[in-house]
Amino acid sequence: MEAMLASRNVTAGVNAGWSSSSSSMLCPGEKAALNGVRCNGLRFGGSKLLRREVRVSERGVRGAVTGKGLGLGVRAATGNGAAQQFDYDVVIIGAGVGGHGAALHAVEKGLKTAIIEGDVVGGTCVNRGCVPSKALLAVSGRMRELRDEHHLKALGIQVAAASYDRQAVADHANNLATKIRGNLTNSMKAIGVDILTGVGSVVAPQVVKYGKIGFSDKTVTARNIIIATGSVPFVPPGIEVDGKTVFTSDHALKLEWIPDWIAIVGSGYIGLEFSDVYTALGSEVTFVEALDGLMPGFDPEIGKLAQRILINPRKIDYHVGVLAKKITPAKNGKPVQIELIDTKTKETKDVLEVDAALIATGRAPFTKGLGLEKVNVVTQRGFVPVDERMQVLDSEGKPVPHLYCIGDANGKMMLAHAASAQGISVIEQISGRDNVLNHNSVPAACFTHPEISMVGLTEPQARALAEKEGFKVSVAKTSFKANTKALAENEGDGLAKLIYRPDTGEILGVHILGLHAADLIHEASNAIAMGTSIKEIKYAVHAHPTLSEVLDELFKSAKLDEHHAAVETEETKQIVEAVAA
Ligand SMILES: Cc1cc2nc3c(=O)[nH]c(=O)nc-3n(C[C@H](O)[C@H](O)[C@H](O)COP(=O)(O)OP(=O)(O)OC[C@H]3O[C@@H](n4cnc5c(N)ncnc54)[C@H](O)[C@@H]3O)c2cc1C
Numbered sequence: 409m410e411a412m413l414a415s416r417n418v419t420a421g422v423n424a425g426w427s428s429s430s431s432s433m434l435c436p437g438e439k440a441a442l443n444g445v446r447c448n449g450l451r452f453g454g455s456k457l458l459r460r461e462v463r464v465s466e467r468g469v470r471g472a473v474t475g476k477g478l479g480l481g482v483r484a485a486t487g488n489g490a491a492q493q494f495d496y497d498v499v500i501i502g503a504g505v506g507g508h509g510a511a512l513h514a515v516e517k518g519l520k521t522a523i524i525e526g527d528v529v530g531g532t533c534v535n536r537g538c539v540p541s542k543a544l545l546a547v548s549g550r551m552r553e554l555r556d557e558h559h560l561k562a563l564g565i566q567v568a569a570a571s572y573d574r575q576a577v578a579d580h581a582n583n584l585a586t587k588i589r590g591n592l593t594n595s596m597k598a599i600g601v602d603i604l605t606g607v608g609s610v611v612a613p614q615v616v617k618y619g620k621i622g623f624s625d626k627t628v629t630a631r632n633i634i635i636a637t638g639s640v641p642f643v644p645p646g647i648e649v650d651g652k653t654v655f656t657s658d659h660a661l662k663l664e665w666i667p668d669w670i671a672i673v674g675s676g677y678i679g680l681e682f683s684d685v686y687t688a689l690g691s692e693v694t695f696v697e698a699l700d701g702l703m704p705g706f707d708p709e710i711g712k713l714a715q716r717i718l719i720n721p722r723k724i725d726y727h728v729g730v731l732a733k734k735i736t737p738a739k740n741g742k743p744v745q746i747e748l749i750d751t752k753t754k755e756t757k758d759v760l761e762v763d764a765a766l767i768a769t770g771r772a773p774f775t776k777g778l779g780l781e782k783v784n785v786v787t788q789r790g791f792v793p794v795d796e797r798m799q800v801l802d803s804e805g806k807p808v809p810h811l812y813c814i815g816d817a818n819g820k821m822m823l824a825h826a827a828s829a830q831g832i833s834v835i836e837q838i839s840g841r842d843n844v845l846n847h848n849s850v851p852a853a854c855f856t857h858p859e860i861s862m863v864g865l866t867e868p869q870a871r872a873l874a875e876k877e878g879f880k881v882s883v884a885k886t887s888f889k890a891n892t893k894a895l896a897e898n899e900g901d902g903l904a905k906l907i908y909r910p911d912t913g914e915i916l917g918v919h920i921l922g923l924h925a926a927d928l929i930h931e932a933s934n935a936i937a938m939g940t941s942i943k944e945i946k947y948a949v950h951a952h953p954t955l956s957e958v959l960d961e962l963f964k965s966a967k968l969d970e971h972h973a974a975v976e977t978e979e980t981k982q983i984v985e986a987v988a989a
């Protein structure tokens with residue numbers, strides 16, 4: 409497993425392949441075989457009464473379900489009226505959160521579904537991403553609070569010095585991943601999704617093969633194929649990962665040791681979340697960021713505030729505008745060496761010597777060996793090109809019929825819930841209901857303490873769009889210092905920012921830094937998804953005293969044109985100005 413994970417890092421944009429596969433093979437029709445149905449190939453029998461009839465509409469399939477879970481073939485009417493049989497309505501390659509979301513929704517819509525997994529169910533999010541990292545962050549949040557004398561004193565609490573057991577913390581993360589992996593597997597098995605073990609690839613339109621490396625492959629036919637093969641850590645050239653002193657998030661999540669001094673290369677989501685974990689557990693952190701400021705992906709104002717709250721008061725220093733050109737792991741008594749060069753001039757700037765280096769420089773799609781060339785698809789830096797409906801595009805930019813790609817592998821938005829939402833959208837389409845996911849309504853969150861969350865456009869993005877399309881943009885802000893619940897928790901550090909159109913009341917973006925920001929963002933993301941304007945949402949009632957009143961206050965403080973006059977309290981204005989100062 410270790411070797412396999414190590415081989416899955418991607419260096420310089422070249423996709424890693426699979427080195428092995430450990431699990432035993434499952435025939436899609438093991439149950440079907442009992443009914444005299446062949447495991448591979450196109451000929452599947454079974455009772456006509458139990459067979460599912462699938463009708464093809466212009467965009468996808470309308471079907472009535474019969475014989476689900478019995479491994480029986482499904483029959484589709486082709487354009488010329490001839491019947492064509494498929495083993496499955498949907499075959500999904502990759503059982504990460506994207507594939508899982510698609511599989512569950514497919515069964516709900518009556519589609520006979522199989523999912524192929526080459527490693528373990530749950531993919532990155534469950535095994536090497538969201539789930540174990542949030543377990544570590546739960547510990548870092550508590551450690552941070554228990555060690556913050558000033559904060560505890562303000563609440564009147566006294567505690568003896570807090571400490572932690574590294575292995576027990578690591579076990580908490582690992583156990584949680586195991587539990588969630590089991591939940592995901594059981595949720596699919598319970599509803600009759602066939603879980604096929606092995607590495608899958610496309611061999612022809614609507615035909616997929618899968619198998620354990622070194623063993624003969626099995627073939628299944630599918631009315632629709634969904635690629636959901638995810639991503640792996642991207643390691644820039646010149647960086648030597650040994651998995652011990654120079655490592656990616658895959659290794660860091662195991663928390664095998666706590667370095668006294670760790671360099672984190674990249675200040676995006678992974679870098680920032682791990683800086684929260686490591687500093688809470690006692691490490692000193694040095695960020696190395698290629699762009700001119702830390703957290704370049706965030707709204708600049710939120711990034712600035714995050715620097716004041718999450719970076720400056722902690723044992724963190726940073727080098728920005730520099731690339732880690734070469735990193736050599738610790739060996740022969742020498743520490744980890746990091747050669748820094750200026751991003752623009754490429755001149756050598758510095759050499760850092762640290763105990764460890766975490767490489768958090770983004771993720772690369774895991775799409776090599778998928779056989780896409782067989783259907784005339786050329787990947788772009790490894791990403792599978794798709795249209796807004798996640799239909800895979802061929803080398804001429806035309807959609808390949810019945811072939812979709814969701815999640816990290818298409819690179820549209822590398823987030824777990826985005827992968828799952830794209831999967832649901834695809835299933836809606838192949839069930840005969842057109843569906844386009846509004847990616848602008850998909851929230852994102854960074855689970856630091858306090859958290860950062862966002863949905864829609866940043867202020868510079870909104871202003872650029874406004875200039876292009878000729879509309880006006882306004883910004884409203886509220887502070888957590890004006891929120892009773894936040895003050896009761898002694899957690900007044902934080903800001904919520906609304907970017908909107910004053911003429912229509914359209915919400916263009918919302919950014920929050922503060923206690924439970926990751927939960928608070930959903931009122932805004934749902935409003936964007938539903939097309940709810942500020943004119944409507946500002947009259948929604950919020951329980952008092954709750955953190956959700958931060959957003960209530962935010963929407964109420966928007967100044968809408970003419971008769972949509974703003975209600976902005978003088979108090980909020982003063983606090984926001986004080987926070988910004
Ligand atoms: C440290 C870290 C923390 C993260 N935290 C968050 C978070 O808090 N919130 C969030 O939204 N996102 C988070 N992410 C991102 C999130 O994990 C991904 O966006 C998400 O996992 C993508 O889902 P996916 O289904 O596209 O791919 P994956 O989860 O990568 O799953 C792909 C699956 O396909 C399998 N596979 C690949 N190729 C084949 C093949 N040929 N045949 C068969 N199977 C194959 C893989 O083994 C894998 O199981 C985090 C990522 C990392 C690294």
Ligand SMILES: NC(=O)c1ccc[n+]([C@@H]2O[C@H](COP(=O)([O-])OP(=O)(O)OC[C@H]3O[C@@H](n4cnc5c(N)ncnc54)[C@H](O)[C@@H]3O)[C@@H](O)[C@H]2O)c1
Pocket residue numbers: 644673674675676677678679681696697698699703704705730731732768769770771821822823852853854855
């Ligand atoms: N809470 C979450 O939702 C969460 C948590 C972790 C990861 N993720 C997802 O995982 C993906 C990967 O996260 P990530 O933090 O690795 O990527 P990222 O794209 O968020 O950040 C990478 C950072 O590394 C910098 N960088 C790149 N090459 C560099 C180099 N050679 N030297 C110095 N700096 C360099 C970039 O400028 C950027 O700031 C993200 O797309 C994110 O969506 C999400």
